Ligand SMILES: Nc1ncnc2c1ncn2[C@@H]1O[C@H](COP(=O)(O)OP(=O)(O)OP(=O)(O)O)[C@@H](O)[C@H]1O
């Protein structure tokens with residue numbers, strides 16, 4: 001007996017199929033790239049958009065969230081792009097090399113790569129796809145993300161972005177700022193992808209900011225893949241300050257060679273619904289990573305952080321610290337999984353997710369997991385969720401702080417613990433400024 | 445200066461203060477002594493404005509204003525200061541940031557100018573030296589990892605900086621070694637002023653040797669059951685609270 005059930009497609013799923021059919025001929029790249037698009041899309045076509053009965057997407061029902069498949073964003077007019085770029089303020093005060101992407105399209109004219117040292121190659125992804133750039137072979141290298149729907153959607157629709165190569169031993173002093181700006185009066189969809197290969201012993205700081213028009217239900221699905229070789233030192237900071245109507249999917253996939261140092265912090269304040277995925281694979285021994293998150297949401301926002309750290313080799317260390325502040329009727333999600341494979345002896349992994357509920361109507365779903373197949377390891381995880389401590393609030397109020405200010409001080413301290421992980425002072429200050437602004441807006 | 449009339453307070457349906465009357469004049473140091481659980485800390489929290497308590501009756505008037513109608517931060521700006529029996533640790537909040545925020549919040553509430561950073565630093569340095577508080581301690585998160593005695597000194601530092609007019613010290617002497625007790629007492633004595641009053645809650649005569657009170661009140665079962673001069677403390681030290689407990693029973 002065949003129990004095969006033909007899934008009933010949602011309007012968005014049907015539209016996605018139409019959009020892919022119409023767009024695939026126009027999207028950059030043929031041969032291998034085109035084949036890859038087809039394979040990726042075939043998975044989406046077969047399974048549909050993931051929904052709450054798919055374990056990985058239990059708390060973030062993409063099928064429910066993506067009511068429509070917005071049209072692929074064309075390159076906006078020069079005037080519109082210039083206006084949007086002028087309004088982009090994230091990390092604007094930080095001295096950095098800037099690559100600007102408007103609605104997913106790389107804008108060389110609005111980018112400044114002059115300060116880069118020799119040994120750094122930057123190619124727009126559209127060009128790299130068309131010319132079959134060598135680094136394309138590394139796409140999708142991190143195995144734990146293999147069957148992920150957001151990654152597959154991006155692989156099907158990716159139109160532009162960048163390929164960045166830092167040669168062996170090159171220290172890139174200035175941060176490299178990937179500035180994504182989204183603009184439009186009507187819904188649109190973008191699927192940018194950035195590949196970053198960091199050669200042995202090289203070091204670089206990557207900043208990634210996402211901003212966009214308020215009040216528009218645009219959809220972004222960003223992928224950043226970092227292939228960091230042995231002995232590299234890579235810092236990454238991501239800020240989601242998308243417009244309040246946005247559905248923002250994003251993935252950071254990282255593979256690390258031996259004796260490497262990697263740290264990332266993801267800050268979320270924007271978008272109506274966000275899901276940020278981190279897939280990290282240790283490929284060489286003796287590496288250390290710090291993965292942090294600071295999420296502050298209110299209203300009816302939804303913010304999901306999903307993390308898989310794959311300890312496949314011995315002697316690596318990972319530290320995960322996630323802080324989520326939930327106000328209004330917002331929903332926070334943290335899914336964190338640390339896998340320790342049988343060979344990964346002497347793994348040291350510690351994961352903590354702490355949530356602060358500022359309202360009685362907010363929700364936090366915390367799901368930390370350890371999958372350990374080696375015996376000589378040190379691993380721990382913890383999750384907390386609670387309101388602000390009334391006794392601490394009283395102490396501060398008894399010293400003269402009005403309730404709102406007392407709350408703000410405690411929330412700032414709570415998020416500060418994660419934000420302090422950022423080594424770059426200007427970036428850290430800018431992020432602390434963001435939390436202060438978020439708290440001020442909340443009090444107003 | 446402070447007038448408490450017939451104060452009746454409950455927490456979770458349990459009556460703690462039972463028609464308490466107390467009057468403290470400007471310039472006065474009033475000591476409150478009494479057995480464990482008699483309601484001394486409750487009184488201090490109710491004066492400072494902690495929410496958990498239900499005030500069923502009575503009033504607390506400080507310089508013509510009924511404190512019960514004010515929020516805790518308004519009471520602070522009006523001059524109320526409580527040195528906590530158990531000062532709280534506030535992870536992630538740097539002591540200096542905290543001090544500056546609270547000093548400026550009170551100034552703002554009173555319509556005064558905010559302190560400039562140099563002025564603020566100068567004030568803190570001076571007060572910290574007087575209380576033998578290490579600069580290193582000021583760089584840490586508020587009270588985090590401080591010893592019991594250090595926390596108490598930090599309370600007095602805050603009191604010195606905020607210059608309140610009505611100061612409540614809830615067992616500030618507990619946890620202090622002999623030298624620290626003297627330092628803290630000197631800090632308090634330095635703040636004695638004809639316009640300022642103190643309510644000193646303690647179990648021991650020892651503190652009152654250093655901070656000599658003008659009046660001593662015995663609290664039992666949520667009321668002031670006896671008042672007298674400083675010699676009353678000595679008498680209590682000798683005889684204990686047995687007669688007051690029985691009286692209430
Ligand atoms: N949340 C609460 N629920 C119920 N009872 C409480 C609560 N808080 C305090 N109490 C009770 O109120 C009474 C008075 O407590 P309080 O702390 O004011 O006493 P105290 O005089 O300060 O004692 P000590 O000398 O030990 O410091 C005690 O019996 C205490 O158990």
Ligand SMILES: [Mg+2]
Nearest residue numbers: 484485486529
């Ligand atoms: Mg007490």
